[in-house]
Amino acid sequence: MSIGFFVGKNLTSDGSTLLGGFGHEPSSHWIDIVPAQQHPRGSTIQVGVTENADLPGELIDIPQVPYTNKYISSTYSEFAGFPPPLTNGGLNEHGVAGRDIWSPSRSELVEMTPEPQRGLNYSDLARIAMERAATAREAVEITGELINTYGFATYGGNSHLFADKDEGWVMIEYAGGQGLWAAERLGPDDVRVSYPGYIHHFPVDFQNNDNYMGSDNIIEFAREQGWWNPDTDHPDYMNLQDVYGEPFPGEGVDKADDHFTAVRVPPEREEELKAMAPVSLEDMLALVRDPRWSNDRSGYGQVAHLRPHVPNSLQTLWLAVTGAVTTPYVPIPIAADPCAVPPEFVQHRYMTKYADSEFLSSNYAPQEATRYATREFKRLMYFTSEHPVYFLPYVTGMMECFEQMLIAERRAIEEAFLSLMQSGQQDAAIQLISANVHQRLFESLCLGMQLTNTVEMETRRLFGIRMPEDNKKPGETTPPWSQEMIAETIDEMVTCYDPRLDIYPRPHGYYNQYAVCGYYPSMHTGQMFS
Incomplete structure (x- = not known):
């Protein structure tokens, strides 16, 4: 379950296209800047899912292309049993951004998914779009043709949002093993929230319409199954959400009962x-x-800022390494060198798939010895979530003051980069950008650790540390803090949401006054915010 926000360039304050969101994964998360690469003739890549996936499958090999793009990614290790490492997209060297978002297919399609299934999984499609596409439209064309040729391996239905500086595309991939997919163009005057991903009106003659794409069988298969009838339904279009999808989960849900589902x-x-x-x-x-929606289930936060009048090397992904509710964003231009990411922000063993079953390779000991940024910001989230009315305004204010400083310095850094490039000093230009990314990522970690120390100290002073309740079965002797730590219901989800702070959508910087003060008043007085 993920979320994606698209805003076309005519609806933004600076004429940029904006694409933001995150994925929900119970996993470690880290940052990768993957360099552009040349591949020998005959190279292949392995794609698909294994027998360990929720819907079991078999891996297959498909041809690799001679050249793959540079891209920035939030990488992780676990979702629905799929083989790691996984990605939901990111930003590539051509200024193409991608987001992967859940989109549940109707139950009949899930049930007809073959076992074992074969084809590319959602992460394969997102990664390959970043590696091969030069435009958002091309991202759909490439991934659609891969599904047509090799099939789609699903966990129950999925979607992608692709964007460049001019337009966006929403693409839905359906379960069932039939190679069903469809895509709709999002123009400069459009917004789209995928939560989940959806397409409504889809023209029957989509092959003759530049605003739509789809598999050759997307219309006829629905007719064959009796899910759409041109004689009784609208003859010119099909509502894909009604025909192939599931109702939105939040429809009919009362916010007071379950705000997390109600907003979907x-x-x-x-x-x-x-x-x-x-x-x-x-x-x-x-x-x-x-x-x-940003909580313990949000693996990271991303905002692709796709501007019309900058070179692609300066197109920027604002990235929070884990849930942005308690993690600062740092801008990463595509020009940044892969080594710009500090070791604290790359893969560690905390929450990483298979990490608990084997010992560490000595090759990774120095990397693992560093503090893990994801773990540090998770600590801040877990402390803040216990008493968000006390702590969330202070934490948010501090982070957004930091981010506003990063926004303010962009113009000078980018002008210096362009000046170096124009004078032929390409290496110095890349070093300038890379050094800034490295420094700001490390500073964001220091800020997170400072905030965690403050919130922990005040939590101990005002409340103490709440320990888990005993949930062992009769006859067991294991103390509660040594029992399984898995959340089994939505009520057990770690979240910083509190209806008393329900000022949403909230302007960026709304809580900056608490950062200026250096503390949140209720932390010291013990008074609840109202």
């Missing part, structure tokens, strides 16, 4: 987003951070 109605979120226009970069940063 994309048209409602889109109206909220339209009302924000013109949407700024800061608006999108705050929206992805919004605690209505």
